[in-house]
Amino acid sequence: MGASYQPLDSHNHHKPSSKNPPCFVSKPVCALLACGFVSLALLHLLCCSPAGAQRPAFSPLLQYINNTYYSVSSVPGGDEGCNYSEGRWVWSPGYARRYNATECNVKESHDCLRNGRPDTGYLDWRWQPAGGCPLPAFDAGAFLSAVRGKHVAFIGDSMARNQAQSLVCLLGAAFPSRLVYRDADQHKHNFWRYAFPAHGVTVSFYWNPFIVKATGKSEDESVRENHVHLDTPGDGWGADADTIDVAVLGASHWLLNGAIYYNGSEVIGAHNAPAELNYTGVGYAWPLKMAYRTAVERLSSSRPRTVVLATFSPAHFEGRPSDSPTACTKMEPYEEGEKELDWICRELRDIVYDEAEAARARSAGGGATTRVEVLDVTKLAAMRPDGHPSVYMHRDPFAHGVPERMYSDCLHFCLPGPVDTFNEILLQILRRKRR
Numbered sequence: 001m002g003a004s005y006q007p008l009d010s011h012n013h014h015k016p017s018s019k020n021p022p023c024f025v026s027k028p029v030c031a032l033l034a035c036g037f038v039s040l041a042l043l044h045l046l047c048c049s050p051a052g053a054q055r056p057a058f059s060p061l062l063q064y065i066n067n068t069y070y071s072v073s074s075v076p077g078g079d080e081g082c083n084y085s086e087g088r089w090v091w092s093p094g095y096a097r098r099y100n101a102t103e104c105n106v107k108e109s110h111d112c113l114r115n116g117r118p119d120t121g122y123l124d125w126r127w128q129p130a131g132g133c134p135l136p137a138f139d140a141g142a143f144l145s146a147v148r149g150k151h152v153a154f155i156g157d158s159m160a161r162n163q164a165q166s167l168v169c170l171l172g173a174a175f176p177s178r179l180v181y182r183d184a185d186q187h188k189h190n191f192w193r194y195a196f197p198a199h200g201v202t203v204s205f206y207w208n209p210f211i212v213k214a215t216g217k218s219e220d221e222s223v224r225e226n227h228v229h230l231d232t233p234g235d236g237w238g239a240d241a242d243t244i245d246v247a248v249l250g251a252s253h254w255l256l257n258g259a260i261y262y263n264g265s266e267v268i269g270a271h272n273a274p275a276e277l278n279y280t281g282v283g284y285a286w287p288l289k290m291a292y293r294t295a296v297e298r299l300s301s302s303r304p305r306t307v308v309l310a311t312f313s314p315a316h317f318e319g320r321p322s323d324s325p326t327a328c329t330k331m332e333p334y335e336e337g338e339k340e341l342d343w344i345c346r347e348l349r350d351i352v353y354d355e356a357e358a359a360r361a362r363s364a365g366g367g368a369t370t371r372v373e374v375l376d377v378t379k380l381a382a383m384r385p386d387g388h389p390s391v392y393m394h395r396d397p398f399a400h401g402v403p404e405r406m407y408s409d410c411l412h413f414c415l416p417g418p419v420d421t422f423n424e425i426l427l428q429i430l431r432r433k434r435r
């Protein structure tokens with residue numbers, strides 16, 4: 001149903017969140033741990049007041065005008081030289097209020113407004129890339145024109161789904177759409193496709209948390225192990241691969257949690273498997289590389305195609321128990337310098353860059369015209385501890401008081417929310433000229 005620390009998975013409620021890399025070297029910030037012992041209402045008042053003193057000293061109006069100017073002043077067609085991966089979140093009131101998630105059928109646990117999240121400051125930020133590079137606001141018409149007549153497929157874990165649903169909402173707010181199909185279990189949202197008939201565009205999501213073929217836990221929650229075939233594309237997208245024009249691949253979380261890995265019928269190693277099985281430990285980095293490699297090779301072809309490799313988007317439990325109602329209650333982004341990206345996050349991000357580079361090197365000289373790009377969201381996602389559903393993954397979670405134990409989602413993002421920025425950057429990648 002999601003990553004193994006995904007909220008609705010009842011088997012995992014008691015799992016420690018320590019496997020879940022925080023992505024940050026912790027520093028005492030906002031005394032959040034201390035606040036955990038205060039009631040939630042107090043916490044909201046005392047600890048993370050949305051009108052925090054850290055705001056830039058400019059008047060909100062001036063800031064707003066400035067933001068609006070910067071976000072529309074970009075060169076049409078995208079900025080060839082821009083690197084969107086570094087930057088900071090800039091206060092921009094209402095910037096992220098772009099659609100009604102209930103109307104575009106997002107997973108209910110990500111529909112934070114519907115679920116009654118009272119603080120909406122997380123919708124008041126835009127990503128400002130470093131070096132003064134402009135990142136234009138999402139433009140549905142520009143996106144659909146850039147992929148006219150094409151099949152855009154998201155393949156991966158529940159963060160890939162979070163981004164796919166964001167895209168359907170961003171596009172659907174401006175253009176008519178039609179649901180082509182979705183999985184029989186409507187609460188799972190694991191396989192679906194939407195059409196945008198005016199531009200002949202289809203957008204699909206394929207639930208493949210390891211990207212490659214996997215059996216076991218990812219298909220059936222009651223199974224303990226994942227069995228992952230590093231040499232074989234996932235069943236659903238593998239069968240459709242020849243129809244895919246733009247593929248966005250995103251996986252990491254399940255590889256961190258571990259699996260038993262196969263090449264053909266032979267076990268080649270495992271990560272986090274029971275010691276008594278005597279498998280060779282292969283960690284998470286090498287299997288992640290192999291999974292991306294197998295997918296890029298399957299998607300390489302002689303017709304033009306774009307494969308976008310998304311980097312790791314970290315969770316923000318930060319050592320707190322995931323069944324605590326205050327596991328992630330921060331109400332503002334981190335500021336530049338407040339936290340450093342930790343080495344696991346950098347390592348996972350570097351793997352994606354390396355595999356993209358390796359794929360370009362392999363195709364150089366050959367007949368393949370597949371373009372491979374990196375969608376680097378690690379830093380911008382890591383800066384947004386405030387953007388997760390937290391306890392607002394259920395409608396009105398405090399209707400019966402504040403319980404001691406309540407699961408928080410500190411991994412996925414609210415829709416609308418910070419994940420919409422992933423698609424703003426994706427649009428710029430797709431508009432760029434082929435290299």
Ligand SMILES: *[C@@H]1O[C@H](CO)[C@@H](O)[C@H](O)[C@H]1NC(C)=O
Binds near residue numbers: 062070
């Ligand atoms: C306006 O935006 C630019 C670029 O982001 C920034 O350097 C400048 O400080 C901003 N000015 C105000 C008044 O916010």
Ligand SMILES: *[C@@H]1O[C@H](CO)[C@@H](O)[C@H](O)[C@H]1NC(C)=O
Binds near residue numbers: 083084086
């Ligand atoms: C963009 O910045 C990231 C992070 O600093 C870096 O790893 C990457 O190589 C840069 N990308 C390009 C195309 O320069």
Ligand SMILES: *[C@@H]1O[C@H](CO)[C@@H](O)[C@H](O)[C@H]1NC(C)=O
Binds near residue numbers: 100103113
């Ligand atoms: C979203 O739409 C639903 C149904 O149309 C409506 O009931 C709800 O109030 C809307 N939510 C917001 C946040 O506008």
Ligand SMILES: *[C@@H]1O[C@H](CO)[C@@H](O)[C@H](O)[C@H]1NC(C)=O
Binds near residue numbers: 230231263264268290
């Ligand atoms: C699987 O085995 C084949 C044949 O020995 C080899 O070429 C390939 O690199 C192996 N793949 C992995 C992921 O180990």
Ligand SMILES: *[C@@H]1O[C@H](CO)[C@@H](O)[C@H](O)[C@H]1NC(C)=O
Binds near residue numbers: 276277278
């Ligand atoms: C694992 O290794 C131990 C010690 O060599 C052996 O006793 C045991 O049978 C092995 N287990 C399996 C499943 O092969």
